[in-house]
Amino acid sequence: xxxxxxxxxxxxxxxxxxxxxxxxxxxxxxxxxxxxxxxxxxxxxxxxxxxxxxxxxxxxxxxxxxxxxxxxxxxxxxxxxxxxxxxxxxxxxxxxxxxxxxxxxxxxxxxx
Amino acid sequence: xxxxxxxxxxxxxxxxxxxxxxxxxxxxxxxxxxxxxxxxxxxxxxxxxxxxxxxxxxxxxxxxxxxxxxxxxxxxxxxxxxxxxxxxxxxxxxxxxxxxxxxxxxxxxxxxxxxxxxxxxxxxxxxxxxxxxxxxxxxxxxxxxxxxxxxxxxxxxxxxxxxxxxxxxxxxxxxxxxxxxxxxxxxxxxxxxxxxxxxxxxxxxxxxxxxxxxxxxxxxxxxxxxxxxxxxxxxxxxxxxxxxxxxxxxxxxxxxxxxxxxxxxxxxxxxxxxxxxxxxxxxxxxxxxxxxxxxxxxxxxxxxxxxxxxxxxxxxxxxxxxxxxx
Numbered sequence: 001x002x003x004x005x006x007x008x009x010x011x012x013x014x015x016x017x018x019x020x021x022x023x024x025x026x027x028x029x030x031x032x033x034x035x036x037x038x039x040x041x042x043x044x045x046x047x048x049x050x051x052x053x054x055x056x057x058x059x060x061x062x063x064x065x066x067x068x069x070x071x072x073x074x075x076x077x078x079x080x081x082x083x084x085x086x087x088x089x090x091x092x093x094x095x096x097x098x099x100x101x102x103x104x105x106x107x108x109x110x111x112x
Numbered sequence: 113x114x115x116x117x118x119x120x121x122x123x124x125x126x127x128x129x130x131x132x133x134x135x136x137x138x139x140x141x142x143x144x145x146x147x148x149x150x151x152x153x154x155x156x157x158x159x160x161x162x163x164x165x166x167x168x169x170x171x172x173x174x175x176x177x178x179x180x181x182x183x184x185x186x187x188x189x190x191x192x193x194x195x196x197x198x199x200x201x202x203x204x205x206x207x208x209x210x211x212x213x214x215x216x217x218x219x220x221x222x223x224x225x226x227x228x229x230x231x232x233x234x235x236x237x238x239x240x241x242x243x244x245x246x247x248x249x250x251x252x253x254x255x256x257x258x259x260x261x262x263x264x265x266x267x268x269x270x271x272x273x274x275x276x277x278x279x280x281x282x283x284x285x286x287x288x289x290x291x292x293x294x295x296x297x298x299x300x301x302x303x304x305x306x307x308x309x310x311x312x313x314x315x316x317x318x319x320x321x322x323x324x325x326x327x328x329x330x331x332x333x334x335x336x337x338x339x340x341x342x343x344x345x346x347x348x349x350x351x352x353x354x355x356x357x358x359x360x361x362x363x364x365x366x367x368x369x370x371x372x373x374x375x376x377x378x379x380x381x382x383x384x385x386x387x388x389x390x391x392x393x394x395x396x397x398x399x400x401x402x403x404x405x406x407x408x409x410x411x412x413x414x415x416x417x418x419x420x421x422x423x424x425x426x427x428x429x430x431x432x433x434x435x436x437x438x
Contacts, residue, residue, distance in 0.1 A: 054305050057279065061315040091288055093308040094315035 050074065050087050060085075061094050077102065164334060167397030173334050180332045181284060183391040184228070188286035190386040191229055192294075197381050198392075206430050207327065210356050211235045213423065213432060214323060218244050219274040223321040223346060225311045225339075226329020227280035228287035230294060233304060240276045277303040279321075282329075283310050312338040316346045323347075327356040331402040340415035347437040353417055359424070359431035360404040366427050374399070405431045 060078040067076040075084040083099040166176045195203045224232045282288050288306050309315045311333050324343045333339045343353050361367040374396040382392030405422050412420045417435030
């Protein structure tokens, strides 16, 4: 009989100890989820955007006429002369030799 | 081939300006293409015949442009480190002096040609920011107890009618790429733009900018007079042209030390740090081929600038030329 009481006392005292450890483990888990959340907020666009405010000052170097920004092909187009200047990494390339001729069969200009 | 295409397009533009219809101009360009070979040979021969200097070598003009492009393509990644190594950090003093003489006010529009890695543009934006803060502090000190109306007015005038902006233009994509990376790492993006363009044929409209700068770039341009003409065109009336460039040292002792350093040390440093002896050999040779202070001042005046003056820095190693479009 004493053994039963003793065994019950032991188990009762042991139980609270068993519940204590999970506490700090849960606390350690919560800060770990913080950095995990930041991984999902990565920037999706690898290509930097072209700054449309540049269009205020940019003109075609040959005709000095304003250009039209074409978002699909990512080029600056001079309708009058039918040429398109490419934009790489958000930086427009305004060298005439590197412009593309827009003709009905859209041929590329020979570059040197 | 490309040069002749450019000339044909220019002819087409001139035709269109004379009120000939677009289709006619297109036909002229296309028929010009058919006549291509003989015309090409004629025009390209002209460019081939006109020779210029590439360092101490004599090359054709098209050759020079190509080789200069290659030089800067090779050195782009190590450009800033090499500047610090070669000039022992003094290039920072020269560029700060340029800004100090420029003294830009908030709202100014800067065009930095041959701006490459963006040193001048960054300094410009920094200078304007500190100017704005100084002005705010002065305003705060003078208006001790502002009324609610004054405070609300201050909030509305914070985005000015004209935000200051710096456009960096360079013919070399690699240099601009390095510059853009620098800007991203410094976190500078507001009011800063990057454009690939030719100093002899700027992709900007007339009367656009308050200040045009070209720092250590004009000696690499094939036709300096054309670059000066373009500078005059894109500046607003009252706009300022500023050019930092290596120049002639008058003092004979300093000159001999400078020559020894340039020809013995700089290509070696170039080989050690950037792995490129030839590019830095070109650099020191091109400095010797560039006109001296007075000659360059004359060229700027010929282009149509007024009140042209120059300041010698570091005993004439570098000259800061300034002129106004009136």
